Each structure stands twice: as C-alpha cells, then as structure tokens.
Amino acid sequence: MKAKIIITPKKAVLDPQGKTVQTALAQMGYTGIADVHIGKYIEIDLAPGTDKAMAQKMLNDAAHRLLSNPVIEDYKLELE
Amino acid sequence: MKAKIIITPKKAVLDPQGKTVQTALAQMGYTGIADVHIGKYIEIDLAPGTDKAMAQKMLNDAAHRLLSNPVIEDYKLELE
Numbered sequence: 719m720k721a722k723i724i725i726t727p728k729k730a731v732l733d734p735q736g737k738t739v740q741t742a743l744a745q746m747g748y749t750g751i752a753d754v755h756i757g758k759y760i761e762i763d764l765a766p767g768t769d770k771a772m773a774q775k776m777l778n779d780a781a782h783r784l785l786s787n788p789v790i791e792d793y794k795l796e797l798e
Numbered sequence: 799m800k801a802k803i804i805i806t807p808k809k810a811v812l813d814p815q816g817k818t819v820q821t822a823l824a825q826m827g828y829t830g831i832a833d834v835h836i837g838k839y840i841e842i843d844l845a846p847g848t849d850k851a852m853a854q855k856m857l858n859d860a861a862h863r864l865l866s867n868p869v870i871e872d873y874k875l876e877l878e
Contacts, residue, residue, distance in 0.1 A: 724839050725839070726839065726841065736840075739840070739864070739865070742864060743860055743864065746860070746863070746864060748859075748860050750844055750845040750848045750853070750856075751842055751843070751844060751845070752843040752844060752845050753842070753843035754840065754841070754842050755840070755841040755842075756838065756839070756840050756841075757838075757839040757840075757841070758836065758837075758838065758839060759804050759805070759806065759836070759837040759838060759839040760816075760819070760834065760835070760836050760837075761806065761834070761835040761836075761837070762831055762833070762834050762835075763831070763832040763833035763834075764830055764831060764832060765830040765831070765832050768830045773830070776828055776830075779828075780823055780826070780828050783826070784819070784822060784823065784826060785819070
C-alpha cells in the first residue's frame with residue numbers, strides 16, 4: 719500500500735518560493751500564469767498487509783506531528 | 799485552469815531527506831513504514847481562457863527547463 723501526502727502553505731500565508739518561481743517563469747517568457755504555490759510531496763510505502771484504517775490514523779497523526787507544520791501548512795493524505 | 803506538477807527524485811538517486819523522515823517516523827513509534835520518498839509539489843493557476851494543449855506544452859517545457867532537474871528528478875504534470 720502506498721500513501722501520498724501533499725503539504726501546501728495555507729492560503730493566508732506568504733509563499734515566497736511560489737512568488738519567485740512565478741516571477742522567473744514570467745521572465746523566461748511563459749505567459750498566462752496567474753499564481754504559483756509550492757509545497758512538499760511525500761510518498762510512503764507501507765509494509766504489505768498493513769490495515770488501511772490503522773494506516774490512515776497513523777499517517778494523519780504523523781502528518782500532524784512531524785511532517786507538516788499545522789500553524790502555517792495544510793496537508794492532504796491519500797491512501798491507495 | 800489549474801496545473802499540478804509533482805517532482806520526485808529518480809529511483810536510482812539517493813534520497814537523504816526521505817531516509818531521515820523514515821528514521822524519524824520509526825523512532826517516534828510509527829511502524830510498518832517500508833520506504834519514504836520526498837519531492838516537490840507545484841500548483842500553478844493559469845489565467846482563464848488558456849488553451850489546454852498550449853498550457854500542457856508550455857508547462858512541460860517549463861518543468862524541464864526551470865522547475866525540475868532532469869538529471870536527478872522526474873516530474874509528472876496534471877492539468878485540470
């Protein structure tokens with residue numbers, strides 16, 4: 719089983735990395751880009767036979783405690 | 799229209815960030831984690847009325863030239 723966690727800065731938080739990339743894209747001649755947000759992508763391979771509900775609970779907890787900063791970041795967890 | 803780009807280190811490339819997170823999760827008592835890979839997530843808002851095929855071509859080019867390092871990273875582009 720594989721888990722994907724996407725961590726993005728909250729909308730209200732300044733995203734300097736995204737702004738920098740947006741400016742760079744514009745300067746390189748790529749037009750029509752309204753906004754850029756940059757976050758982190760974490761892919762976790764779970765040991766075979768892991769219970770899906772247990773894994774969901776564990777990874778939500780881990781995402782909250784270690785992987786993201788809940789003050790300034792949102793995360794989205796997908797299990798497949 | 800929104801584009802999502804996920805950039806991950808190639809499988810053959812060492813992923814020290816992923817290994818560190820894997821070790822940290824194990825030390826915090828989260829078990830059953832076989833592997834962790836960490837990459838970047840880029841969300842791009844396109845101006846309304848952008849042509850989908852044009853945007854796809856432009857963003858593939860931008861991902862190759864600026865957003866990812868094709869020597870050590872793979873990227874996946876999704877338009878929606």
